Amino acid sequence: VAAKSRVNSSKSLTPTRFCRAAIDILPLTGGTVDTIMLNQVLHHLGDSAQTGWARYRKVFSECARILRPGGILIVNSCSHKQLERGFWSYSFIPEAVEMVKRFLPTEAVFEEVLCDNGFTNIDREVPYSDVLQGERYFDIRGILDPSWRDGDSIWSLVPEMSLRAVLTEVNQLLQLGHMDEFMRHADQQRPLVGQTTFTIAQRVNKP
Numbered sequence: 001v002a003a004k005s006r007v008n009s010s011k012s013l014t015p016t017r018f019c020r021a022a023i024d025i026l027p028l029t030g031g032t033v034d035t036i037m038l039n040q041v042l043h044h045l046g047d048s049a050q051t052g053w054a055r056y057r058k059v060f061s062e063c064a065r066i067l068r069p070g071g072i073l074i075v076n077s078c079s080h081k082q083l084e085r086g087f088w089s090y091s092f093i094p095e096a097v098e099m100v101k102r103f104l105p106t107e108a109v110f111e112e113v114l115c116d117n118g119f120t121n122i123d124r125e126v127p128y129s130d131v132l133q134g135e136r137y138f139d140i141r142g143i144l145d146p147s148w149r150d151g152d153s154i155w156s157l158v159p160e161m162s163l164r165a166v167l168t169e170v171n172q173l174l175q176l177g178h179m180d181e182f183m184r185h186a187d188q189q190r191p192l193v194g195q196t197t198f199t200i201a202q203r204v205n206k207p
Contacts, residue, residue: 035067037074038073038075044103049102064117069204073201077196079104079193082194082196082197086194088190092143107197118203120201122200126196133152141174
C-alpha cells in the first residue's frame, strides 16, 4: 500500500497499475511485457532440489510466457557464497543460513533452470559495494532491535529459543566491549563476495 501511494503521488512516472497475484500465475497477456524484475523473492517459494526446483521452473516458465521475444528477466537474489560470507550478523544464526541455502539453487543449477524454461544470454552482476540494509547494517546493537531484524527475512527463521541465546551472546559481547571487533572480523569477506547477485537473462527470441 505504501509503495502504491508513493508511485501514484509521483508526477514524473507514467501511469502504474498494481495487480495482486501468485508469482507463478500472472494476470498478464502472453508476449506483452518488456522486462520483469524479481527482487529477493524466490527463496520464499520454499522450493528445493528434492522437487527438481519445480516451483522455480513454473515461475520462470510463466515469466517467459508474458515476456516479448527478446524481453529481459532480472532476478535479484543471494548466492550461497554471499549468504555464508556477506552478512556479519549471520555468524550468529548458521542454521537459518543453511535453511535459506536449501531454498536457493547453486548458480549452475539456476542457469540450467532458466535455460530449460525459455531463457538465453544469461549474465550475472554483483554490486560489491552495495549493502542491503544501508548504514543500519553496521549497527553493532542492531540485532537487539526487532525492527532491525525485521529488515532481513532470514531472522524470521530463527526459533525463539535460539534467538534468546543470540541476544544473550550479543549483550555479553557489548558489555565486554568486543562487539565492534566481532562485527569487523565477521564482515571482512563481504566486500569480496557482495551481498546480492543480479542474474540477467533474455527470453528466447522467437514467437
